Amino acid sequence: MNALNPPSARPAGPLSRRLHWPMVIGLALFALIRPIFSIAGWSEVLGKPATPLILTAVISVVWIAVVGFSRVREPLLQLLATGICYAIASTLLAAVLSPVLEGELQGPITNPIALVMVCLTNVVWGGLCGVCAWGLQRRRGVRS
Template sequence: MRNDIEHLPWRLITALGAFALLRPLASILGLSDTWGKPATPLLLTGVITAVWVGVVVARRVPRPLLTLSLAGAVYAVLLIPLSAVLSLLLSGQLQGPLATPVAIVPLVITNVLWGAVAGAIALAMQQLSPGTTRTR
């Protein structure tokens, strides 16, 4: 098991998790209000998911399900301090998961599930493509 973890594409996982921060940044910058809710968060979620799947399929990443599940976890872990710092800077009050710690576990679970769904899509696409790695 330890050997499997060491051989995961950690730079890619971290980059994909960080890329998903576009979603909260759009909200912080007011783009979600300007472009409309709930359309903007839904559209950004779709774009992020498509990028995650596209990158994993194009790079023929082995274990896409695990890779993208971990990208979802990285996103959640990055989001927690980001939301705390930005809420303090923008409103002067601590908001987000650190203000309500009971929200941390559901936040992580939700984003791991998001990554797992994206990973399942990537895995299916890899299995349908000739000459790709077929591992979970």
């Protein structure tokens, strides 16, 4: 580190090294409570559409708090990756469980447009949470 090349001016490096993978994967797996509630029928018992909305809010708060109160670099990137990992994990969960529970393959994996929309929706969700986490880190004085 020198005056001509401060840490913030260095090239960021490969994406795989810029992400805190245990955090990304852990947060994506935590978000699976939402489809699990639906699969188990708990969303219907507790009431729709309130339960999925409440679960989405809880997951969002957890994502923002975990990343925002950490010292992880690039909080926006962390939660964008979390959104993508969640999209993949929830799609795989539906692909594995739908033949067992419904007798046939169902879910976004059977429709390319739905698959793209699931990915886009979760990237936007992760991005919005990432912006909030970035703001929280800045408020706390954490440099990313």
